[in-house]
Every structure is written in C-alpha cells, then in structure tokens.
Amino acid sequence: MRQTLKIQGYYDPRFEAVAKEFRALWQDIEIGAALHITLDGERVVDLWGGFQDPNNLKPWRPETLVNVYSTTKGILALAVAQLVDRGLLDYNRPVSHYWPEFGAEQKFDITLDQLVSHQAGLIDCRPAIKVTDLYNWQKITTKLAAQRPLWRPGTAFGYHAITWGYLVGEVIRRVTGESPGGYLRQQVSGPLKADVFVGLEKSDLIRCATLIGPNRARKPLATKELTNRAGLKSSDPVITPYKDACSEAFRRAEIPATNGHASAKGLARCYAAALDGSIFNAEILTVSTTELTQGQEDLVLGKPIRRARGLILNCDACYFGPSHRAFGHSGTGGSIAFADPENGVGFAYVMNQLHVDGSVRSRRLIDSFYQCL
Structure with missing residues (x-):
C-alpha cells in the first residue's frame, strides 16, 4: 500500500527556510532523501523524508543507507589524511615505498600526493576487464600495479573514477593490514558512530534504499550511467562497473571510489570531525586541503576542478x-558532503533518485x- 509523503526530523528555527526548501524538492523529482547540517559541531538541521523504494512502500528513516557513489572518495581521503597524521603515510613518499609492486612500468617515483590527487595516469584497467572482476580486489590491484601510466605522472590531472579507490585503498591496506572499508569502520566512521561504510555487513542490507535512475519511469538503477570519459565507451566495465547497483554483491563489495553506503548524518559527522580535530590535527587539515590544480583542466572531465589531496x-x-x-x-546523481572551515559547517545530502544534473x-x-547564517 502506497503511503503519503512525510518529512521528519529536526531543524533549528533559524533554518526554517532550509526545511521549506528540503520539502519543496518533492514538488519536482525527489523520492527519498536526507539532509544533515552541523554548525560548530552542533546539529542544526537533521531532516529526512520520502521513500526508500520507487513504489512508495518503505518510508525513508534516519538510519537509511544509500549508495553515494563518488562522495565516498572524500571520506577515504580523510582516512588517508589521518594516516599521514599518525605517521604511517607521507604524501611526499613514492607509492612504491608502501607497495613495491606498484613501481613497475615507470611508476617507481609516483608519490602518494600524485596518486590521491588524480595525477597518476591510471584512469582505467587495460586491457579491459569483466564487470565481475571489480569484486576481485587482488586481481584489480595487481593489474594496476603492472600497468603503465597514460601520461607522465605529475604533469596533468585526470579523474580516476573507479581506479582511484583500488589504488588508494591498496596503499591503506599495505600500511594498516586492513581493507579500506575495514579501516574506515574501525578508525574513522566507527569511533564517530557515523553510518558510513565501504562494504556492508549482511545485517545492514535491510537498511539500504533502492537507487532509481535519472528518468521519470522510476525504474531501479540497473547500470551506472556515466558518459564517455577519456575516450572510453560508457559500456566499458571500468566506467560501468556493475550491472546492478542494488544487488547484495555490489553492496557488500569494496569498491571504495564509488560504492560507499551512508546516511546524511554519518557523512556530515565525518566532515565535522575533520574540522574539530577528532580524526587528525589542524596542520594535516591545512595540508590535505591545499589546492594543487591551480586552474588546470581535468583531462578526463574536460573542465577545471579545484583538487586537493583526494578532496x-x-x-x-x-x-x-x-x-x-x-x-x-x-x-x-546528486549526493554531496563537505566541510566549510570558515563557518564551521559540516553538510551532507543523500537521496535515491538520481538526476542527470546532480547539483x-x-x-x-x-x-x-547560507542565506540563514
């Protein structure tokens, strides 16, 4: 039985306009969504509403998880910054120092800095791989370690849409002994009691919302819909990494660049923690958020992106x-999470209805x- 729309949660009266805008999203295409905002570490907006499914049968709940695609990358970048803060990683050291096999094919001097900031020239796997290979961590990381870069590392930026998670995740695994998802759960999101995961436990699957493709038909997303990047076809398995983004296999796998599952509250809590010193110190915050691109165009996306160290x-x-x-x-599709150090803001918005112009x-x-501040 279809249920009526309900917007639930809390907001500070100063931000009533935000609550009205959140509700107004359902006048257009929204199906289910959540919004969480902190100001100086305090919750000021915590709203959710709509449905987890295209048939409007399962209401969205505060504990609902949804795949947030590349929003995952920001959280993994915070984990790398934490490891730098703890002395286990150094942005200036070659990746091959931590991962010796990575030094093959003229990659011995690629630094961690270049790797996390999309300068390594390893935007895909060549020759092409099967979709199912993306569930095989060792196969993908071995393949990438043996691969030659497409450009001289450090001379250009190009978005590593899928491979970034394997590359950075393997460095995390080499220095901690934990998978990237395991490290996040134990050292970042877990201590913060933040629902942000890469690789779900079976018990968490029941909390997942169904992703719905960017069309009016309200069909569950069957394939990742990304346009051509770096001359690759959209059907290439490196760009289209799975046939069913809502399958148990995908949700339980670790594909750290694109399959993080999170709540808005969990994401906002992680970014608030980046500002208050909970996960690393202020010096590392400055280093990890220093701009590296200086207006350069991204070779893959075809437009300038202001990039820092994974952020x-x-x-x-x-x-x-x-x-x-x-x-x-x-x-x-539209999910987003960020921190604003000038104003002390942690912000996250997640949803299950994808939009071609996600922003x-x-x-x-x-x-x-910001109009309310």
Whole structure:
C-alpha cells in the first residue's frame, strides 16, 4: 500500500527556510532523501523524508543507507589524511615505498600526493576487464600495479573514477593490514558512530534504499550511467562497473571510489570531525586541503576542478557554498558532503533518485542554508 509523503526530523528555527526548501524538492523529482547540517559541531538541521523504494512502500528513516557513489572518495581521503597524521603515510613518499609492486612500468617515483590527487595516469584497467572482476580486489590491484601510466605522472590531472579507490585503498591496506572499508569502520566512521561504510555487513542490507535512475519511469538503477570519459565507451566495465547497483554483491563489495553506503548524518559527522580535530590535527587539515590544480583542466572531465589531496575544493563543478576554502566531494546523481572551515559547517545530502544534473537539488539546499547564517 502506497503511503503519503512525510518529512521528519529536526531543524533549528533559524533554518526554517532550509526545511521549506528540503520539502519543496518533492514538488519536482525527489523520492527519498536526507539532509544533515552541523554548525560548530552542533546539529542544526537533521531532516529526512520520502521513500526508500520507487513504489512508495518503505518510508525513508534516519538510519537509511544509500549508495553515494563518488562522495565516498572524500571520506577515504580523510582516512588517508589521518594516516599521514599518525605517521604511517607521507604524501611526499613514492607509492612504491608502501607497495613495491606498484613501481613497475615507470611508476617507481609516483608519490602518494600524485596518486590521491588524480595525477597518476591510471584512469582505467587495460586491457579491459569483466564487470565481475571489480569484486576481485587482488586481481584489480595487481593489474594496476603492472600497468603503465597514460601520461607522465605529475604533469596533468585526470579523474580516476573507479581506479582511484583500488589504488588508494591498496596503499591503506599495505600500511594498516586492513581493507579500506575495514579501516574506515574501525578508525574513522566507527569511533564517530557515523553510518558510513565501504562494504556492508549482511545485517545492514535491510537498511539500504533502492537507487532509481535519472528518468521519470522510476525504474531501479540497473547500470551506472556515466558518459564517455577519456575516450572510453560508457559500456566499458571500468566506467560501468556493475550491472546492478542494488544487488547484495555490489553492496557488500569494496569498491571504495564509488560504492560507499551512508546516511546524511554519518557523512556530515565525518566532515565535522575533520574540522574539530577528532580524526587528525589542524596542520594535516591545512595540508590535505591545499589546492594543487591551480586552474588546470581535468583531462578526463574536460573542465577545471579545484583538487586537493583526494578532496575537491569549492568550485563551479562542485558547489559547496560561498566559502573558497570549503572541501568535500560529490557523487553521481546528486549526493554531496563537505566541510566549510570558515563557518564551521559540516553538510551532507543523500537521496535515491538520481538526476542527470546532480547539483540542482544540493545547490538549492546549500544556498538556503547560507542565506540563514
């Protein structure tokens, strides 16, 4: 039986306009979504509403998890920054120092800095792989370690849409002995009591919302819909990494660049923690959010992206509000999470209805929030 729409949660009266804007999203295409915002570490907006499924049968709940695609990358970048803070990693050291096999094919001097900031020239696996190979961590990382870069590392930036998670995740595994998802759960999201996961436990599957493709038909997403990148066909398994983004196999796998499952509250809590010193110190925050691209065009995306060390800095392509210093990451279809150190903001918006222009809804929410400050 279909149920009526309910928007639930809490908001500080100062941010009533944000709550109104959140509700207004359902006048367009929204199906299920959540929004969480902290200000100086305190919750000021915590809203959710709509449904987890296209048939409007399962209401969205505060504990609902949804795949946030590349928004996952920002959280993994925070984990790398934490490891730098703890002395286990150094942005300036060659990746081959931690992962010796990676030094093959003229990659021995690629630094961790270059790897996390999409300068390594390893945007895909060549020759092509099967979709099922993406569930085989050792096979993919071995393949990437033996591969020659497409450009001289450090001379250009190009978005590593899928491979970034394997590359960075393997470095994490080499220095901690934990998979990237395991490290996040134990050292980042777990201690913060934040629902952000890469690789779900079976018991968490029941909490997952169904992703719905960017069309009016309300069909569950069967394939990842990304356009051509770096001359690759959209059907290439490196760009289209799975046939069913809502399958148990996908949800339980670790594909750290694109299959993080999270709640809005969990994401916002992680970014708030990046500001208050809970996961690393202020010096590392400065280092990890220093701009590296200086206006250079991304070879894959075909537009300039302000990149730091695994994080995106506020720019037209990834809008985080008025602060030039805001940092975070967005994901295909519309999810977004960021921190604004100037104003003490932790912000996250997640949803299950994907949109071709994913930023439309988040821009409305971000603008309404900052107008209230």
